[in-house]
Amino acid sequence: NAGVTQTPKFQVLKTGQSMTLQCAQDMNHEYMSWYRQDPGMGLRLIHYSVGAGITDQGEVPNGYNVSRSTTEDFPLRLLSAAPSQTSVYFCASSLTGVGANVLTFGAGSRLTVL
Amino acid sequence: TQLLEQSPQFLSIQEGENLTVYCNSSSVFSSLQWYRQEPGEGPVLLVTVVTGGEVKKLKRLTFQFGDARKDSSLHITAAQPGDTGLYLCAGVKGKLIFGQGTELSVKP
Numbered sequence: 001n002a003g004v005t006q007t008p009k010f011q012v013l014k015t016g017q018s019m020t021l022q023c024a025q026d027m028n029h030e031y032m033s034w035y036r037q038d039p040g041m042g043l044r045l046i047h048y049s050v051g052a053g054i055t056d057q058g059e060v061p062n063g064y065n066v067s068r069s070t071t072e073d074f075p076l077r078l079l080s081a082a083p084s085q086t087s088v089y090f091c092a093s094s095l096t097g098v099g100a101n102v103l104t105f106g107a108g109s110r111l112t113v114l
Numbered sequence: 115t116q117l118l119e120q121s122p123q124f125l126s127i128q129e130g131e132n133l134t135v136y137c138n139s140s141s142v143f144s145s146l147q148w149y150r151q152e153p154g155e156g157p158v159l160l161v162t163v164v165t166g167g168e169v170k171k172l173k174r175l176t177f178q179f180g181d182a183r184k185d186s187s188l189h190i191t192a193a194q195p196g197d198t199g200l201y202l203c204a205g206v207k208g209k210l211i212f213g214q215g216t217e218l219s220v221k222p
Contacts, residue, residue: 004156033210035212040123040214040215041214042118042120042202042212042213042214042215043157043202043204043212044212045209045210045211048209058209090156090157092156102159103147103159103210105156105157105158106156107154107155107156108154108155108156
């Protein structure tokens with residue numbers, strides 16, 4: 001099992017460019033989420049999805065879009081990158097949501113916006 | 115304002131020492147999780163505590179959930195260099211809310 005796969009692992013963007021961070025899981029998990037990790041801030045929830053076709057906002061959704069057309073994939077789109085979006089991004093999934101279920105994280109995508 | 119305050123943020127100790135990491139909040143959580151993260155990797159779940167007052171042990175690691183389910187602690191006995199990493203607590207309150215993390219360095 002691959003678990004949660006994130007691509008790319010590293011990306012450098014210029015301010016104003018757009019891009020998509022890919023996330024795929026092969027565990028048939030219903031719940032998927034995106035976090036960003038910044039020094040001294042822990043992980044902050046950007047968007048999450050409880051199943052295909054359903055998405056919702058987390059703590060810091062501005063500047064990001066998501067969609068969930070399949071159970072396996074949950075891409076995160078940056079519409080117009082800003083230096084404040086320089087961060088490490090983690091995708092995570094679990095069987096049916098947080099709490100009782102183990103949240104499995106990808107290895108992260110490090111994004112630098114110049 | 116951080117909903118979950120973790121302390122200390124940095125900890126550098128010698129091999130064999132004991133340490134405690136604290137995770138505090140004014141909010142009640144249905145459960146609390148502890149993760150460990152190594153450089154270049156995602157966090158990995160260590161334990162989930164659910165019941166107020168619950169104590170769980172994982173080899174040299176002891177996790178405690180406060181009676182009121184607002185706080186938790188992680189105690190490591192006789193730390194080893196392999197314990198080095200970022201330790202994160204996360205409270206479940208509908209969503210998973212993370213503390214800032216504690217960077218632990220254990221020197222041989």
